[in-house]
Amino acid sequence: MKRILITGGAGFIGANLARRLLAEGHAVTILDNFYTGRRDNLAGLGVTLLERDVRDGVPGEWDWIFDLACPASPPHYQRDPLFTLTTSIDGIRAVLEAAQRCGARVLHASTSEVYGDPLVHPQPETDWGHVNTVGIRSCYDEGKRVAETFALEHRRAYGTDVRLVRIFNTYGPHMDPADGRVVSNFILQALRDEPITLYGDGSQTRSFQFVDDLVEGFLAYIQADPAALDAFFAPKGYAIPVLNMGNPGEFTVRQLAEEVLRQIPTSRSELVFRPLPGDDPKRRKPDIAWASECLGWRPTIPLAQGLAKTIAYFRALA
Amino acid sequence: MKRILITGGAGFIGANLARRLLAEGHAVTILDNFYTGRRDNLAGLGVTLLERDVRDGVPGEWDWIFDLACPASPPHYQRDPLFTLTTSIDGIRAVLEAAQRCGARVLHASTSEVYGDPLVHPQPETDWGHVNTVGIRSCYDEGKRVAETFALEHRRAYGTDVRLVRIFNTYGPHMDPADGRVVSNFILQALRDEPITLYGDGSQTRSFQFVDDLVEGFLAYIQADPAALDAFFAPKGYAIPVLNMGNPGEFTVRQLAEEVLRQIPTSRSELVFRPLPGDDPKRRKPDIAWASECLGWRPTIPLAQGLAKTIAYFRALA
Numbered sequence: 001m002k003r004i005l006i007t008g009g010a011g012f013i014g015a016n017l018a019r020r021l022l023a024e025g026h027a028v029t030i031l032d033n034f035y036t037g038r039r040d041n042l043a044g045l046g047v048t049l050l051e052r053d054v055r056d057g058v059p060g061e062w063d064w065i066f067d068l069a070c071p072a073s074p075p076h077y078q079r080d081p082l083f084t085l086t087t088s089i090d091g092i093r094a095v096l097e098a099a100q101r102c103g104a105r106v107l108h109a110s111t112s113e114v115y116g117d118p119l120v121h122p123q124p125e126t127d128w129g130h131v132n133t134v135g136i137r138s139c140y141d142e143g144k145r146v147a148e149t150f151a152l153e154h155r156r157a158y159g160t161d162v163r164l165v166r167i168f169n170t171y172g173p174h175m176d177p178a179d180g181r182v183v184s185n186f187i188l189q190a191l192r193d194e195p196i197t198l199y200g201d202g203s204q205t206r207s208f209q210f211v212d213d214l215v216e217g218f219l220a221y222i223q224a225d226p227a228a229l230d231a232f233f234a235p236k237g238y239a240i241p242v243l244n245m246g247n248p249g250e251f252t253v254r255q256l257a258e259e260v261l262r263q264i265p266t267s268r269s270e271l272v273f274r275p276l277p278g279d280d281p282k283r284r285k286p287d288i289a290w291a292s293e294c295l296g297w298r299p300t301i302p303l304a305q306g307l308a309k310t311i312a313y314f315r316a317l318a
Numbered sequence: 319m320k321r322i323l324i325t326g327g328a329g330f331i332g333a334n335l336a337r338r339l340l341a342e343g344h345a346v347t348i349l350d351n352f353y354t355g356r357r358d359n360l361a362g363l364g365v366t367l368l369e370r371d372v373r374d375g376v377p378g379e380w381d382w383i384f385d386l387a388c389p390a391s392p393p394h395y396q397r398d399p400l401f402t403l404t405t406s407i408d409g410i411r412a413v414l415e416a417a418q419r420c421g422a423r424v425l426h427a428s429t430s431e432v433y434g435d436p437l438v439h440p441q442p443e444t445d446w447g448h449v450n451t452v453g454i455r456s457c458y459d460e461g462k463r464v465a466e467t468f469a470l471e472h473r474r475a476y477g478t479d480v481r482l483v484r485i486f487n488t489y490g491p492h493m494d495p496a497d498g499r500v501v502s503n504f505i506l507q508a509l510r511d512e513p514i515t516l517y518g519d520g521s522q523t524r525s526f527q528f529v530d531d532l533v534e535g536f537l538a539y540i541q542a543d544p545a546a547l548d549a550f551f552a553p554k555g556y557a558i559p560v561l562n563m564g565n566p567g568e569f570t571v572r573q574l575a576e577e578v579l580r581q582i583p584t585s586r587s588e589l590v591f592r593p594l595p596g597d598d599p600k601r602r603k604p605d606i607a608w609a610s611e612c613l614g615w616r617p618t619i620p621l622a623q624g625l626a627k628t629i630a631y632f633r634a635l636a
Binding site for chain 2 (some may be wrong): 045081082085089114116117119129130131132133134138139142144145146148149150152153154156157238239240242297
């Protein structure tokens with residue numbers, strides 16, 4: 001049994017991770033300020049709750065810290081860009097200080113957004129990214145980028161065992177219905193017989209990872225032997241482990257909409273098209289060769305199956 | 319007469335800027351922690367000194383703040399990467415808070431390093447850059463990138479009049495002899511009859527801007543009418559002014575070495591070649607069309623003339 005802290009644990013990924021860790025018999029504490037996290041996600045779970053802002057410091061003694069605290073969807077992270085920036089930056093600093101104090105191992109949630117509007121397709125971890133420093137997505141993208149740099153430098157300075165995971169588009173139960181993500185939007189629109197909104201012509205592709213696959217990857221990654229990780233990354237010139245986790249299956253946003261409608265045959269929704277927002281990434285698909293080699297991990301849940309579980313979750317909510 | 323604060327004002331650029339502002343009759347205060355700044359640069363100047371760390375906050379009432387505080391050369395910024403990161407980030411936060419409090423106008427020194435190892439040549443301000451988040455230059459590059467994002471978002475949230483300047487390779491009197499920059503290295507090596515060290519084959523190009531040209535650009539930029547800047551940048555989709563300042567004249571590092579030797583004909587130095595360090599940018603040259611259109615600014619001092627003044631400075635030091 002490990003003493004585990006999940007920052008941002010009342011959010012979508014944290015809620016799924018917490019359930020899995022509890023099922024394995026671990027002691028799980030969730031730190032959340034409920035800025036975007038939802039109390040419903042924790043109802044009846046049996047976790048300890050630390051209701052506070054990660055920027056104010058991370059108390060306690062932990063074996064593992066999963067650092068997930070940050071608004072992650074555009075409507076949330078653009079609501080208060082300075083809050084988003086400082087949550088990324090001061091958040092990871094607080095987590096790294098806690099890890100240094102108590103010797104915890106840290107898995108830090110980075111994001112495919114560090115690749116921005118990528119020039120390479122699919123994106124391997126060695127891609128440096130293509131990101132605007134002064135655009136409408138910058139508060140998230142640049143905050144998350146520099147959080148990786150803090151993790152690297154803290155590890156180099158103090159030997160902190162921090163590992164980076166760049167999470168690609170993920171969906172599943174416990175997604176926030178209000179966070180404007182494409183999967184939840186389409187399902188909710190279909191369930192409500194509202195028009196299904198596509199931006200641009202819907203031909204931009206996304207990878208869609210079911211959250212159970214990601215949680216599986218997290219568990220493999222946090223349990224990986226530090227020496228084995230070093231042996232994998234040092235020869236590549238990396239002083240910190242960095243792994244993509246996502247589903248390399250590529251679908252257009254339009255294909256996603258059509259699959260949602262196929263699974264909700266009673267829906268009277270139709271597709272409508274709107275202009276693309278600024279700096280919207282056109283294509284995103286993970287190269288997961290490293291996670292596969294290093295952890296033996298790869299996603300196994302097909303889109304149709306994951307969507308069915310997600311639709312069931314949203315039906316039950318309604 | 320303006321009340322002017324220069325953070326990092328005991329450094330190379332600050333020392334030159336302070337002299338120029340004093341000559342124009344302004345009241346100049348310098349905030350510096352002397353981490354890389356040098357007391358010699360301020361000797362007999364007649365500035366007020368605030369000896370403190372910019373991260374600890376910026377007291378006082380100012381009309382203009384020139385925000386230059388950050389180690390900027392690889393040997394300095396790699397000495398303590400976490401110090402570098404936090405100086406970039408907490409430094410600009412402190413400056414922005416001070417500006418908000420007292421209504422100061424801020425010119426923030428960003429850097430051509432935000433372009434990283436650029437894919438476009440020369441680099442216009444619209445280039446998003448190509449930067450590694452977890453490499454040996456990241457503590458500087460990513461810290462400076464996210465500082466731009468803080469400036470943008472503070473401006474959007476509070477209307478802070480902050481302007482960004484991306485400074486390209488600059489040289490001149492008051493450079494730190496110990497900071498490992500190519501111009502000062504070559505001059506010192508030539509004056510000492512030591513081998514002149516080139517990395518790689520010396521064919522990588524750099525732009526070399528004489529510091530007086532940069533200071534001229536700073537003065538034009540800080541005095542520019544806010545409405546005129548908005549009228550220039552808003553139609554381009556920029557919510558914050560961003561201008562490159564550098565000299566687009568392109569020289570190989572080898573040509574620089576040869577010009578230094580030409581100007582120090584008594585030197586017995588010879589060229590030697592060493593391996594390139596990691597993540598070293600191969601080419602860097604500013605596109606200064608925007609600064610030229612917007613401010614009527616462009617550099618006027620040729621390399622040979624600027625080098626002569628710089629060599630005279632280093633001779634006097636020795």
